[in-house]
Amino acid sequence: MGTQTTALELFCGIGGFAAAAARMHIRVAEALDQSPVALGVYRLNFPDHHVRKADLEKISAGELAGFDADLWWLSPPCQPYSVRGRKKDLGDPRARSLARILEVFPKIPQKRLPQHLALENVPAFAESQARALVVGLLSDRGYHIHERQLCPTELGIPSRRPRYYLTASREELTPPEPLLLQSQARPLSAYLDPELDDPPAELLVPPEVVARFGEGFRILDPADPNAYTTCFTAAYGKSFMHAGSYLRCQTGVRRFSPMEIAALLHFPPQFRFPESLPLRKRWHLLGNSLSVAAVREVARIFSL
Numbered sequence: 001m002g003t004q005t006t007a008l009e010l011f012c013g014i015g016g017f018a019a020a021a022a023r024m025h026i027r028v029a030e031a032l033d034q035s036p037v038a039l040g041v042y043r044l045n046f047p048d049h050h051v052r053k054a055d056l057e058k059i060s061a062g063e064l065a066g067f068d069a070d071l072w073w074l075s076p077p078c079q080p081y082s083v084r085g086r087k088k089d090l091g092d093p094r095a096r097s098l099a100r101i102l103e104v105f106p107k108i109p110q111k112r113l114p115q116h117l118a119l120e121n122v123p124a125f126a127e128s129q130a131r132a133l134v135v136g137l138l139s140d141r142g143y144h145i146h147e148r149q150l151c152p153t154e155l156g157i158p159s160r161r162p163r164y165y166l167t168a169s170r171e172e173l174t175p176p177e178p179l180l181l182q183s184q185a186r187p188l189s190a191y192l193d194p195e196l197d198d199p200p201a202e203l204l205v206p207p208e209v210v211a212r213f214g215e216g217f218r219i220l221d222p223a224d225p226n227a228y229t230t231c232f233t234a235a236y237g238k239s240f241m242h243a244g245s246y247l248r249c250q251t252g253v254r255r256f257s258p259m260e261i262a263a264l265l266h267f268p269p270q271f272r273f274p275e276s277l278p279l280r281k282r283w284h285l286l287g288n289s290l291s292v293a294a295v296r297e298v299a300r301i302f303s304l
């Protein structure tokens with residue numbers, strides 16, 4: 001492409017794609033999301049990006065055609081396709097924003113379409129009506145498509161977060177050779193904050209909760225070289241079960257701090273949250289975000 005690649009980040013949240021783009025020399029030309037809280041975090045970390053609050057349920061073909069970007073990255077809501085969200089697929093109101101984009105997509109003039117497009121979602125998206133619609137529309141507009149599932153554990157990161165990734169390009173897509181990343185694998189301890197072995201009360205799981213539900217928790221030993229976390233969901237910090245893993249510490253059992261989860265997602269060390277943002281909100285936003293390392297791996301398929 002010669003010049004620097006530009007991207008449009010749809011459903012940008014706190015900027016998981018932006019963090020990956022920074023390491024790939026992609027310039028995010030525009031980022032859109034409807035959540036003011038997520039956008040506050042995004043703006044704090046990417047002050048130079050043009051970020052806008054927008055309800056994508058209302059986006060028009062004209063607006064989409066107006067973005068001048070080589071790559072569109074989409075991270076639409078996952079709940080319509082997840083078991084937890086009851087798999088209502090396109091019938092779920094939370095799928096309306098993606099459905100709207102797909103509705104207006106055929107009306108965008110060919111020369112205003114991006115060279116590349118990518119979409120990330122939960123693995124069950126692969127069997128959804130939404131996926132069939134996306135693939136059909138992109139094929140009709142002449143895109144080559146490649147789909148894959150990827151989990152950060154495949155990249156040597158001790159954290160499970162399997163996700164579905166669709167990449168599409170107007171150029172032929174040849175999947176690159178897998179990186180030999182196992183050699184770069186780091187143990188869980190490398191992602192932990194040593195000061196939290198004696199954690200503040202807000203991170204500790206009350207002993208009565210551990211006594212009652214502990215059997216069902218995934219409690220990791222920080223010194224275990226083979227330890228890996230399960231997927232941290234947006235409910236971590238709210239519900240105890242099936243929302244993520246816990247750690248054994250000096251004084252009992254604790255939650256992972258938001259910064260430890262951000263590190264496991266491979267956000268850069270300088271990533272931060274607004275001081276006033278409550279802990280639960282931080283966990284919520286990270287649970288909705290994505291593996292920055294996985295995005296970079298997936299984007300290798302494009303000739304950027």
Ligand SMILES: C[S@@+](CC[C@H](N)C(=O)[O-])C[C@H]1O[C@@H](n2cnc3c(N)ncnc32)[C@H](O)[C@@H]1O
Nearest residue numbers: 011012013014016033034035055056075097289
């Ligand atoms: C799976 S999260 C994507 C998170 C993002 N990739 C990140 O790194 O934080 C889905 C995002 O879609 C946003 N969203 C949901 N419905 C929307 C709508 N109608 N218009 C714009 N954004 C919407 C949510 O606020 C949320 O940030």
